[in-house]
Amino acid sequence: MAEMDISSGSNAENQTSDEPATKKRRNQPGMPDPDAEVIALSPKALLATNRFVCEICNKGFQREQNLQLHRRGHNLPWKLKQRTDNEVRKRVYVCPEISCIHHDPARALGDLTGIKKHFCRKHGEKKYKCERCTKIYAVQSDWKAHMKICGSREYRCDCGTLFARKDSFITHRAFCDALAVESTRPQTLKVQAVNGVSSSPPPPPLTPSTGVLSPVLSIQSSAELPENQTVHFQPQPGTAALSTSITTATTTTTVAVTASCGSSTYKRNINSSSGVFASIFASSTLDELAQPSRPPSSYSDLLCAMAGSECSTMDPMSLSLSSSLYLSSSPASLFPTTSQDPNRHYASSPQPALSATALLQKAAQIGATSANSSFLHGLGLATSSSSNPQDNAASATTTALSPSHWNSHMQLENSSFTPRLGPGIPSNGSSGLNDLMIGPSTSLFSNKPTTLDFLGLGMGASEASPDGFSAFLTSIGGGLNAAAASVGGGVSSVGDAWDDPSDRKTSML
Amino acid sequence: MKAELRGNSSSISLQNPSLFNTTQSSISGALKECVGSLDGACIEKLLLHFASALESNDVTLAQQVMWVLNNVASSIGDPNQRLASWFLRALISRAARVSPPTINFDGRSALQRRLMTVTELAGYVDLIPWHRFGFCASNSIIFKAIQGFPRVHILDFSITHCMQWPTLIDALAKRPEGPPSLRISVPSWRPPVHPLLNVSSEEVCQRLTNFAKFKDVPFEINVFEVPPLSTMDAGISQLGSSDLYDLFLNQLNPSTLELRDDEALVINCQNWLRYMPDEQKGSTSHDTSCRDAFLEIIKDLSPCIVTVVDEDCDLGTLSLASRITTCFNYLWIPFDAFETFLPKNSPQRIEYEADIGHKIENIIGFEGIQRIERLESGINLSKRMANKGFQSVPFCEETVKEVKILLDEHASGWGMKKDDDDMLVLTWKGHNSIYATAWVPCSYGVEY
Numbered sequence: 001m002a003e004m005d006i007s008s009g010s011n012a013e014n015q016t017s018d019e020p021a022t023k024k025r026r027n028q029p030g031m032p033d034p035d036a037e038v039i040a041l042s043p044k045a046l047l048a049t050n051r052f053v054c055e056i057c058n059k060g061f062q063r064e065q066n067l068q069l070h071r072r073g074h075n076l077p078w079k080l081k082q083r084t085d086n087e088v089r090k091r092v093y094v095c096p097e098i099s100c101i102h103h104d105p106a107r108a109l110g111d112l113t114g115i116k117k118h119f120c121r122k123h124g125e126k127k128y129k130c131e132r133c134t135k136i137y138a139v140q141s142d143w144k145a146h147m148k149i150c151g152s153r154e155y156r157c158d159c160g161t162l163f164a165r166k167d168s169f170i171t172h173r174a175f176c177d178a179l180a181v182e183s184t185r186p187q188t189l190k191v192q193a194v195n196g197v198s199s200s201p202p203p204p205p206l207t208p209s210t211g212v213l214s215p216v217l218s219i220q221s222s223a224e225l226p227e228n229q230t231v232h233f234q235p236q237p238g239t240a241a242l243s244t245s246i247t248t249a250t251t252t253t254t255v256a257v258t259a260s261c262g263s264s265t266y267k268r269n270i271n272s273s274s275g276v277f278a279s280i281f282a283s284s285t286l287d288e289l290a291q292p293s294r295p296p297s298s299y300s301d302l303l304c305a306m307a308g309s310e311c312s313t314m315d316p317m318s319l320s321l322s323s324s325l326y327l328s329s330s331p332a333s334l335f336p337t338t339s340q341d342p343n344r345h346y347a348s349s350p351q352p353a354l355s356a357t358a359l360l361q362k363a364a365q366i367g368a369t370s371a372n373s374s375f376l377h378g379l380g381l382a383t384s385s386s387s388n389p390q391d392n393a394a395s396a397t398t399t400a401l402s403p404s405h406w407n408s409h410m411q412l413e414n415s416s417f418t419p420r421l422g423p424g425i426p427s428n429g430s431s432g433l434n435d436l437m438i439g440p441s442t443s444l445f446s447n448k449p450t451t452l453d454f455l456g457l458g459m460g461a462s463e464a465s466p467d468g469f470s471a472f473l474t475s476i477g478g479g480l481n482a483a484a485a486s487v488g489g490g491v492s493s494v495g496d497a498w499d500d501p502s503d504r505k506t507s508m509l
Numbered sequence: 510m511k512a513e514l515r516g517n518s519s520s521i522s523l524q525n526p527s528l529f530n531t532t533q534s535s536i537s538g539a540l541k542e543c544v545g546s547l548d549g550a551c552i553e554k555l556l557l558h559f560a561s562a563l564e565s566n567d568v569t570l571a572q573q574v575m576w577v578l579n580n581v582a583s584s585i586g587d588p589n590q591r592l593a594s595w596f597l598r599a600l601i602s603r604a605a606r607v608s609p610p611t612i613n614f615d616g617r618s619a620l621q622r623r624l625m626t627v628t629e630l631a632g633y634v635d636l637i638p639w640h641r642f643g644f645c646a647s648n649s650i651i652f653k654a655i656q657g658f659p660r661v662h663i664l665d666f667s668i669t670h671c672m673q674w675p676t677l678i679d680a681l682a683k684r685p686e687g688p689p690s691l692r693i694s695v696p697s698w699r700p701p702v703h704p705l706l707n708v709s710s711e712e713v714c715q716r717l718t719n720f721a722k723f724k725d726v727p728f729e730i731n732v733f734e735v736p737p738l739s740t741m742d743a744g745i746s747q748l749g750s751s752d753l754y755d756l757f758l759n760q761l762n763p764s765t766l767e768l769r770d771d772e773a774l775v776i777n778c779q780n781w782l783r784y785m786p787d788e789q790k791g792s793t794s795h796d797t798s799c800r801d802a803f804l805e806i807i808k809d810l811s812p813c814i815v816t817v818v819d820e821d822c823d824l825g826t827l828s829l830a831s832r833i834t835t836c837f838n839y840l841w842i843p844f845d846a847f848e849t850f851l852p853k854n855s856p857q858r859i860e861y862e863a864d865i866g867h868k869i870e871n872i873i874g875f876e877g878i879q880r881i882e883r884l885e886s887g888i889n890l891s892k893r894m895a896n897k898g899f900q901s902v903p904f905c906e907e908t909v910k911e912v913k914i915l916l917d918e919h920a921s922g923w924g925m926k927k928d929d930d931d932m933l934v935l936t937w938k939g940h941n942s943i944y945a946t947a948w949v950p951c952s953y954g955v956e957y
Contacts, residue, residue, distance in 0.1 A: 165918050167645065167676050168635035174675030174720035175627040175713070 036090040038105040043096045046119050097123045117141075552581060552593045553837050559600050560830045571604060584862070585853050588844035595866035596837060596873065603874040623860055624707035627670075627716065633704055633861070634672045637846050638919050639943060642935040643779050643818030644673040645915045646945035649908040651775050652680055654814035654947075658773035660690045664766065664807075667779035668699055670706055670713050671730075675720060682724040689773075690727040693717075694766060698735040698757060700784040700881055702871075703864035733767075735760050754786060754799045761806045774812040783819055783884045787826070788877075804897045808950045814902065815948040817890065821934060821941040824872055824884040836872050839884075840865055842937045849922060887932050887944030899948040903930040 045051070050060020052067035056074045061067040064081065071078040092108035093115040101107050102118065109115045117139050126136040128143035137143035155169035156162050159178035163169035555578050562571035575597070582594035625633065634640040655661045667673065674693065681688040695710065706713065714730045721728030735757050760766075768774060785800035797805070807815060822839040824832055843865055851858035871882045885893070891901065904927065912933060916923045926934040926941070935943040 165635070167641060167915065168631070170679045171635065171672055171675045172628060172631040174678070175631050175672075175716045177628065 033090050033092070033110070036092040036108070036110070038094060038108055039091050040094045040105075041096060041115075043119065046096060046116055047124075095119055095123075549589045549837070549841065552578070552589055552596075553834055555581070556593075556596055556600070556833045556837060557830050560833050563600070563604060564829060575601065584859065588841060588848045591862055592837065592841055592844045592869075595862065595869045596833070598866060599870040599873040602870055623703065623863070624705050626707055627713065630670060630672060630704055630706060634669055636850065636861075637843070638916060638923050638935060639843060639846075640669055640672070640780075641915060642912065642925075642933075642943050643945050644676065645912050646904070646908060646933050647777060647779065647816040647818055647947075648673065648677040648680065649911050650816055650902065650904070650947045651677060651777070651814060653905065653908070654902075655689060655773050655775065658689055658813070660692070660769070660772040661775060662692045662694065662768065662772040663775040663777055664810075664812075665693055665695045665777050665779075666781040667695075667777065668702060668781065668784075669704060669779065670710070671695065671717055673777070673779060674717060678717075678721050678724055678726050678728070682726050688724075688726040690729075691721065692729040692772065693731075695730070695732050696735050696757070696760070697732045698753075702784075702881070703867060731767075733760060733765055758799065758802055758806060761803075761810070763810065766810075768810065774810060776807050776810070776812045776815045778816065779818045780820070782817060782890065784881055785883075786878060786881075787883050787885070801893070801897060804894065804899075808898055811950065813949065815899065815950075816945070817894070817948065818943065818945045819887070819890065820884050821887045821944045822884045823886045823889060824882065829873070833873060836869060839940075839942075840869060842940055842942050846922065846937055887928070887934060887941075887946065890944075891932065891946065894946075894948050898951045900951050901931040902947040902949055904933055904947070909933070 050062060052061040052064050053059070054061070054067060054070055054074070056071075056076070059070065061070060068078045068080050090110065091112075092105070092110045093112055094105050094108045095102035095115060095118060097103060097119065100122065102109055102115070109118060120138040121142070124138040126138045128137040128140055130136070130143070130146055137146065155164075155166060157169065157173050157176050157178060159176050161172065161176075163172065555574055559571060559574040559578065562568075562574060578593060578597045581590060582597050583590040584594045585591070586594075634644070651663070663674075665671065665673070671693070678688075678691065681691065695714075697710070710732050714732065717730055718728055782800060782803075785798075785803050787798045787800045789798055820839075822835060824836055824839075827835065844862060847858045847861060868882055871880055872884075875881075894901070909925075909927060912925055916925055916935075922938050924936045924939070926936055928934060931946060933945045934941050935945075
């Protein structure tokens with residue numbers, strides 16, 4: 001087969017494939033559409049650049065059409081082949097290298113350029129060399145892409161700091177905590193330090209989408225922050241990956257780092273969310289975190305901002321909260337379930353499920369009357385958690401709790417959801433809270449309950465969700481509708497309840 | 510502007526007495542000049558006025574100048590203003606000691622302890638080539654000099670807490686013939702100047718050891734004691750006694766240093782010599798200063814190479830007024846360099862400038878043994894070394910190339926001059942800042 005010239009290859013293999021060709025989406029690489037025409041080119045043919053040659057001047061062209069157009073210039077008869085729709089078949093190509101997996105027509109690649117590059121990369125000679133480092137490439141475009149980034153960040157210490165110069169890297173490395181054998185402390189502060197940070201003014205705020213999760217993140221972190229304790233967040237030490245995707249990390253916050261405890265879920269999700277969360281994480285007004293003494297968490301501030309109430313900052317984030325947070329619903333386990341079983345928080349509560357809309361509306365009203373008049377703060381989502389770092393699991397998960405339940409409730413109610421939340425949410429500026437409300441309705445509703453929710457506490461959360469959420473709102477107290485009549489107390493009790501995580505726990509259940 | 514001033518500075522101080530005319534008219538004249546443009550020349554003149562006021566005990570003049578300077582100086586302005594603010598502090602501090610103090614400035618509290626972590630220090634030495642230049646040049650020379658020796662012992666006299674060595678260790682690890690056995694000795698005492706660390710020298714040694722182990726370089730490091738001052742906490746007042754230096758010098762003998770015969774001895778003086786007092790101890794020419802004594806001692810240790818890196822400025826014995834001028838014109842360099850790299854209100858920059866401010870305070874505010882910053886230019890040092898029986902080791906092409914590469918990686922204001930092959934000088938916008946030289950005792954018979 002390797003010697004076969006261009007031919008409409010046999011379709012013999014098509015019948016053997018069992019691919020259900022139902023979806024009209026792009027096939028995965030190497031899993032061709034069974035109806036496709038398999039073409040096997042020889043290496044020579046594959047690598048040939050100009051297969052169509054003008055007979056007059058011997059100029060070569062990559063495509064037949066181009067040759068025909070060229071022939072016009074010689075006053076030769078020319079004819080442009082029309083693409084005939086009823087006959088057209090997708091063409092897939094196999095790799096001529098026998099030992100290659102893509103030699104099998106069942107794993108043919110659908111793109112001629114793709115197969116060419118593949119052949120060169122895997123089976124070809126690497127002719128392009130990088131000047132600065134030792135990398136070599138067979139495909140010119142790969143090489144060019146590498147040259148763009150090579151040399152811009154050359155050295156990275158284990159602690160995550162990047163260096164442009166070798167001597168600074170070596171000196172740093174020699175004394176870096178990361179090299180110290182016994183160290184497990186959060187010197188991971190450096191994870192956040194990006195090369196050149198010290199000398200450049202803090203970059204402008206990230207795009208709204210990146211700003212989103214920081215308040216969320218900070219909830220958990222602020223929960224434990226004052227004592228620099230491990231955050232449940234548990235970003236891996238390999239949040240070097242994290243830090244590299246962070247372009248603006250100027251804050252060396254303990255949150256980012258303290259987690260030398262690895263959480264694979266976190267890392268995976270960070271990577272999968274392609275830096276949105278990562279950047280959020282970094283950009284996190286981890287300024288908040290830098291000031292652990294600030295009682296309302298940044299999350300609550302966000303919510304305050306969205307509610308248009310007294311808190312400062314974060315309006316951009318409120319906007320973004322809706323957009324990106326919910327859009328990237330899949331890598332949701334940003335907050336991996338902690339080692340302690342979070343389920344106990346969500347655990348069955350006896351209260352009947354409330355309609356999500358109703359709950360939110362009521363909660364909004366509560367929020368309006370509460371001293372801390374942000375809606376979600378009224379919901380208790382604001383963590384006055386700084387008060388109780390010791391109950392990490394509790395605070396972390398409970399704060400995360402509410403949105404998760406909220407989400408799961410969102411999933412219950414598709415149609416009747418109304419964005420208007422009542423007086424507690426002045427509709428100023430931020431499409432803020434409205435979007436927050438709308439957000440789930442649009443994107444999360446399509447999620448199955450088992451999908452990880454907003455804060456990724458999914459599994460446990462969604463199982464017990466309806467009950468949990470109402471229980472949660474129960475603890476908030478005041479103003480909820482009939483089902484929530486059991487939700488007693490006024491807002492003030494909410495505040496109290498939230499001040500003490502153990503209470504939180506009990507009231508939830 | 511600055512270049513011209515440098516040339517004129519000595520003439521101003523020595524030949525232009527009218528500058529020290531302490532009448533009202535000169536002050537208002539100075540003020541008038543300054544109104545138009547608050548440049549370095551202005552500030553320099555004001556500082557000179559102040560100095561002369563101090564010298565002549567003219568309180569009124571001093572107050573006037575201080576008032577003007579206070580309006581000019583700003584710790585977050587442009588480099589000249591920033592520098593001026595530190596000068597003002599130093600002068601006030603000095604004045605406070607001259608006249609009954611209204612502000613509580615004493616020598617000791619001036620040295621606010623800004624302690625850095627090791628990693629911060631690693632960053633500090635690499636921000637600008639001020640230190641890295643010396644490291645690079647010295648390491649390159651040392652690397653060449655120890656070729657062929659299986660065991661090497663480095664006596665490290667420096668103020669940067671062994672920041673120089675990781676790159677040498679790395680280079681040695683990569684040698685085709687493998688690394689030699691490396692041993693480093695550091696004194697337990699160092700001048701009480703910045704940069705200061707928040708960890709002990711043992712910790713630093715430990716980290717360096719870890720690093721060397723990681724790089725598979727046989728390594729040993731120890732701190733040799735200089736009793737009774739075994740820590741860096743020696744305050745300026747303690748330096749008031751020349752006994753300290755005698756004690757220090759006494760420690761520099763083969764047995765305390767545990768010199769071994771089969772080792773190549775390297776002596777690295779990096780930003781060190783200027784802290785060795787240069788006052789003649791006795792009246793006869795037979796009595797040498799501490800600095801000279803130091804040089805003699807190290808010569809007698811038969812090192813295979815001595816590297817000397819220091820700041821290229823003469824601030825040793827001049828009168829106050831000329832010291833002010835010279836110092837102003839010299840320390841403008843790092844201030845200007847910071848201006849290029851760091852934003853105006855960067856806390857890092859303010860810290861670095863404060864460090865230099867302490868230096869200024871010492872240079873201007875103190876006399877005699879308490880003035881520990883006794884800078885000597887490269888040229889004068891070269892004469893001194895020659896007098897003491899050293900011959901210079903020229904820099905080879907490779908070293909020069911390495912340093913050039915280093916400087917290329919920094920901003921374009923940094924450059925390098927080579928004076929007759931013997932001395933490399935780091936320049937900022939053409940002004941000499943740091944010199945690097947290498948020496949061997951004349952009796953040492955190795956060809957380079």
